[in-house]
Amino acid sequence: MQLYYKIFLILFAIFIAFNLYAVDWRIGLMNEENLKYVFSLSAGIVGLLLVFVLHTWSKLKSRP
Numbered sequence: 001m002q003l004y005y006k007i008f009l010i011l012f013a014i015f016i017a018f019n020l021y022a023v024d025w026r027i028g029l030m031n032e033e034n035l036k037y038v039f040s041l042s043a044g045i046v047g048l049l050l051v052f053v054l055h056t057w058s059k060l061k062s063r064p
Contacts, residue, residue: 005055012051015044 019041023034030038 002055002058005051005058008047008051012044012048016041016048019044 019037023029023037023041024031027033
């Protein structure tokens with residue numbers, strides 16, 4: 001993987017881990033207090049998926 005992809009992979013993994021830690025599981029996932037963490041968690045997951053897609057596209061581009 002290129003350096004940029006590795007940096008963003010680590011960054012999104014940290015975001016996901018923090019948001020999983022910050023969610024209060026006792027009051028429910030879709031509670032009003034947890035929604036900011038749920039939205040941030042979903043954005044981190046989408047970002048993680050985009051990193052893998054961009055990495056795959058870059059590998060396809062470099063093949064002769």
